[in-house]
Each structure stands twice: as structure tokens, then as C-alpha cells.
Amino acid sequence: MQRYLISRVIQSIFLLGGVLVVVFFMIRLTGDPASLMVSRNASEEMREAFREKMGFNRPLYVQFSDYLYGVLQGDFGNSLHFKQPAREIILERLPATFQLATIALLGAVIIAVPIGIIGGSNPGSFVDSLGRALGLLGQTIPNFWLALILILVFAVNLRWFPTFGRDSYLSVVLPAIALGLGSMGQLVRLTRSAVLEIRNDDYIRTAKSKGISQLKIGLRHIARNTSLVLISVIGVIYSYLLGGSIYIEIIFSWPGLGSLLEQAIKSRDFPLVMGITITFSFFVIFINLLTDIAYAFIDPRIRYGG
Template sequence: MGKYVFKSLLQIIPVLFIVSLIVFVLVRVTGDPVALMLPETATAEDRAVLTQALGLDQPLYTQYVKFLGNAIQGDFGQSFRYGQPALELVLERLPASFELAAAAMFFAVLMAVPLGVISAVKRNTFTDLLISGISVIGKAMPNFWMGIMLILLFSVMLGVLPVSGRGGLSHLILPAFTLGVGLAAQMTRLIRSSMLEILNQDYIRTARSKGLGRLTVIVRHAFRNGLIPVVTIMSLQFTSLIGGTLITETVFSWPGLGQLLVVAVNTHDMAIVQAAVFVIALIVVLVNILTDVSYRLLDPRIKYD
């Protein structure tokens, strides 16, 4: 396992190199940053001076080599919109995104695990149909609509939770629940399918034939082996939450990385786009490694050569 983790960590280098190259090229072929940074009254001389200052008058390969050298040192340039180092801005927003993603995942697991297991155990009963129906409704509801409805109910009508912003636990409940509902709906269906497959395995029937209690069979034998696909979807969803919760962040004015990245794309703030994508790519790779390690912990039969 240690050798596998070490090899996986080494693979981070070529992955980040490829990501940086793709982002660098795409950012520069999608528009002229000089035109966005200068006012309409700027002269051709102003454009030439700024172009030279940014190094945009050099060939692309020269710009990339310089960018890569600076990136290795943690320097992705200055944000012309905020006037601060791009990586500093990204890292400032990252804790808020982690906080929201972790809370949303907590709500999702808290709802999905018992519902998915009960739905599988009570297969083709009214309980199963009810849980399946709730899952479909939860998945079908758009995040922005859910967020607005929660604000109207708990903030406007009842006045028990804040409308927006990031502060204490009370500020986190509504946006986390908004994101968690959709995740819970998806995970519930996945847990149900996984549990149904596990419950029909020979070793489960053997455990029952030995006289083990139903709860023991479900919790100690079936549930643990049924967690592997759930861990996979959790890792995928968590990484997408880090950089892709724009709608929820906008509805609740949550100062996360997703909102910063979209604003940077719209204003063609190259430094922030490059820094944010680079950081998100690193997070994705690390989460994937942790997911592979968790497979081994859940199922000792899995071996990594």
C-alpha cells in the first residue's frame, strides 16, 4: 500500500503539468486580457505598455515557461480585478468551499445511509416506494429553487436562520442542506442498489444460516461491502462541490471558490483562473488517492501492486 501511495503521489507532477498547459493555452486564446484591463479611452501606446508589462508580447512557449517557473514557486501572478496575488485569493476562498462541501456531504450521508439501507431491506414494500419517490423528488428539485424556498421559510417567515453570508453554524445550515438534498437523493439510490446486490450474495446467506441476527448481518457484513460504490460517488461529488457550487454560493452569498472562479472567467482574470484550476486539480488528485486507500480499508481483498 505504501508503495502504491508513493507512486500515486509521483503521478501528481505530470497531471498538474498537463492541467497547467491546457489552462494556460485556453485562457490566452479565449480573449484579450489587455482590452479588459484598460478603459475604452486607452490609447494604442497604453495597450503596448501594458502588453509588454504582462509579457503578452512574447511567444506563447516563452510565456508558458515563465508561468510554469513562477507557478512552481507558488506565484500565479496578480489579479487585476482585486489587485492581490491570485493564489492568495484562491486560498482565502478555499476554506469556505471546504466548509460548505463538508457540511453538505455530512447532511447527505446522514440522510442517505439509513434511507438507502431501509429501502433495500424493505424491498418492494410501501416504505421502499416512499423512499424511492422522495429520492426522485429530491434529485429533481433545482438547488436555486430549494435555496430560495428554505430562505422564505426559515429566514423570512420563521426568522430562525440568517438569510446569507458566512459566519457561525447558523449561516451554514441552509446552504449545506440545499446542496445535501440532491446528493442524498443520488446516494440513497446508489446505496439501495449496492445493498440489494450484496444481500443476494452467498456469504450473506451463509451468515444467516449460522444464526446471526438480521441487524448483525446487515451492519457487519452487507453494509461495509456495499460502501465501496458509495465512497466513489462521495469522492467525485466532494471534488465537484469544491469548485462548482456557484448557484448555491450566489443564492446565499457564500464567499466560496466557485463564485470567485466564475467571476474571474467572466472578467478574463487569467491569474485567478490559472491558480484556481491548478488548486482544484491538486485537490481532485489527492482525493482520488484517499479514495483508493479507503477501498483497501473497506475490503482487505483489494490489492494494489
């Protein structure tokens, strides 16, 4: 177990290092930073002064190690557009993105998993049909369209929720639904099929042959093995929701990292784009690591595998 954990942590660190390298050099590949960041009308002297000031005239590896050194201390450089440290802007926006993604995920899990379990345990029942319909809807409705419909119906017509912004606790409801519905659909289908499959596994027959009640079989034997399937997918979904919330954030003017990223790209604010990308990567890698650890706790085959 310990060896497994340590190796996963080391892997994650290397992965993050890889992301840093890729992000840094990709941005450089888009061209001379001076011509991208300085006004087109600027004179060559001004460009040179800019390079000098930003250190872009130094060798690339020096610039990279400089940047790396900064990142390790949590310094992503200054935003060109906002004229303040990128870190501060990112930290200010981060809670909103986490709030949205977390509520979307929790909502999806709380609705999808019970429906999936009940449906999978009683194929052909009403709950099963409901679950399959939800699964299909969730995965086929485009969420930008859903977002607009939700705004039209629940914010504009019914006036139950605000149309945009993040001013009250009600604000999160519509964006969370728009963001989480697809994941909910995916989770319903996955839970249902996992339960359906596990129900027919030989060890469930063994449990039945022991005279254990249906409920205990469900709780002790089916639930744990189903959670193995779910945990890995929930981890992936969470990182998808964090990073995939960009256009939902834009539609709802949600002050999170996604809408910040859009602004940063539009204003060619490269230090900020890099900072946001690295922040997203950090959390995705971190969530994956947590997923693997949770998985190891539940699955003895990994725990003792080395």
C-alpha cells in the same frame, strides 16, 4: 499496496500538470491578453507597455514555464481586479467553500446512508418508501429553485436563518441543504440498490447458512461491501459539491471560491480565474486520490493486486 499508492500519486501529479497546461493555453487561446485585459480605449503604446510589463511579448513557452514556476511556489500572479496576489484572495475564500461542501456532504451521508441501508434491507417497508421518495425528490428538484424556496420559507417568513452571508453558524444551514439535497437523493438510491444487490449475493447466503445473526451479517458482510460502492461515489460527490457550489454561493452571497470565480469571470480577471480553476482541480484530484487509497484499504483485491 505501496506500488499501487505510488503509481496513483504519480498519476495524480501528471494529471495536475495536464490541468495546468490546459488552463494556461486555453486562456491564451481566447485572444491577446492585452486586448482582453486593457481598456478598449487604450492606445497601442499603452497596450505595448502592458505587454512589456506583464511579459506577454515573450515566447509562449517562456511565459508558461514562468507561470509554472510561480504556481509551484504557490504564486498565481496578481489579480487584475483586486490588485493583490491571487493566492491571498483564494486562500481567504477557500475555507468558506470547504465548510459549505463538507457540511452538505456530511448531511447528505448521515441522512442518506442509514435510510438506504434500512430501506434496502427491508424492501417495501415504510423506510424504503420514504427513501425512494427522498431519492426522487433529491434528484429532481433543481437546487437553485430549492435555494429560493428555502430562503422564502425559512429566512424571510419564519426568520429562523439568515437570508444570505456567512456571519453565524446558522448561515451555513440553508445553503448546505440546497447544495446537498441532490447528492443526498443520489446516495439514498445508490445505498439502497447496493444493499439490495449485496443481500442477494451468494456469500450472504453462506453467512446465513453458518447461523450468523441478521445484525452480524449486516455489520460484517453487508456493510463492508456496501461501503466499497459508496466510497468511490462519495469521493466524486465531494468534488462535485466543491466545484458545483457556484450558483448556490451566488444565491446566498456565500463568500467562497464559487462566488469569487463568478466575479473574476465577469471582471475578466484572468490570473484569478486560472488560480481558482487550478485550486479546484488540485482538490478534485487530491480527493480522488484519497478515495482510491481508502478503497484500497477496504478492498483486498486492490490492496494485493499490485
